[in-house]
Amino acid sequence: MIKEVICFSFLLFLIGCGETSSSSVEKLTLFNETYYEQQWSINYDASFYNLNSIDSDAHIHAGELLEGNRGFGIKIAVIDDGLDMNHEDLSGAVVESYNLETGGTDVSHTLTSDTHGTAVTGIIGARINSKGIVGVAGESEIIFLKYKEMMSDAEIIELFNKAEAFGADLINCSWGTYDVSQSVKDTIVDLANNGRNGKGIAIVFASGNDDQDMGNDESAIPEVISVGATNKENLRAVYSNFGDNLDLMAPGGYWLGITTLDNSANNGVATLDANYILYNDANGFAGTSASAPIVSGVIALMLAKNPNLTRVEIENILKNTADKIGNVSYENGKNIYYGFGKINLINIMNNI
């Protein structure tokens, strides 16, 4: 009997060692990303924060949640200007692609100076592969839809419908026209209410970088999740558009940029690392374009945890758990410059 107890205890010890070991390996995968320490929007690194005088709450409170929550299998459509599909940090990430101009699947950037779509996609879905950075949802599946800068209402409707046809759970739009047509608005509202087999597709729009009211922009559609930008002081970035329909805030940076991917295929814009736009790059990436994909990544984590969440439930959780930052008053939980506040991942995941 004693022998059996000793054997059993030894077995438990081995299992314990196994878990510890596995957990350590998992942890190492995030910290092995070359630039993880400077991903200040999702990672609180004390020395990096001190060095750059960043408010200790400027991040989204991901804590260690990204270790075990990676949005596995959630399909995120990104509508943008092009993508470096061969980027080392997006290996295996893209499951579908469509180029509006050509009708084909090659969505590479048109101009060497284009990098926006790659930067946005990196924030959402950069892989955990010990290369450069980690996306908020590093195991999500990317559907990339390449738009045209000058595009008709019919063409943008086509892209939204493509996203749905490809099975998108959510759609990220880090752009806007400031003047959405009724037909486009109807399409977006229909997808938000009835897409995803009736559960509704979460459609995330950047609020814009003009320090003005969102007006009749796509981001001002009530069924859209509109996202403004905060800076390293954990305050609204001065450029961030605002209005009655602003929903949430997320880090977008200003002087301190958001580290993400560069378009490495065509040299891109980065000056410090050919493949990555670092936080301090002269051509840094900052704006509500960076804030929106952070929220999109977070929604992917929510859906991975509970795929049955409706779009309305997602919105409610995001709003009800947001941090009321900015030393401003929130009436009925809302402020026109901060929406319902800044997203807090720990609060969000605890409410699912």
Next chain:
Amino acid sequence: MKKLVIICILLTQLINAKDSYFYKNDEMVVLTPISSETRTFQSIDYYQNEKGILLGVKDTLFLKLQNNQNLQNYLNEFNLSMIKEMSENLYLLKTTDKSLTIDIANRLSEKEDVAYAHPDFIKKRVKR
């Protein structure tokens, strides 16, 4: 005789006058044509709305009907052809000439069973 000529000229101008507005949520949005020198494409007319936003207009428009009972009548009345039914009772239609698109959209907007009609506007997507 001179007066008659002037009246005839004015009447001709009136008949040929193009709308310089379109309807959005039942409100008129004033459009200012952009001079032809700055137009990039011959197949598109460019305008600015009151906020200075550039809007391209070609020979296509959207029609949203409350029901499709009068669809064929409207196609006949305005010499429109169907390109695609985008969703239930939302149609993408083709006019015979881009110069007619705004006028036809406006006339359609005035019909009782039309939820809305507007040109298939070309707009710039601004990265943020």
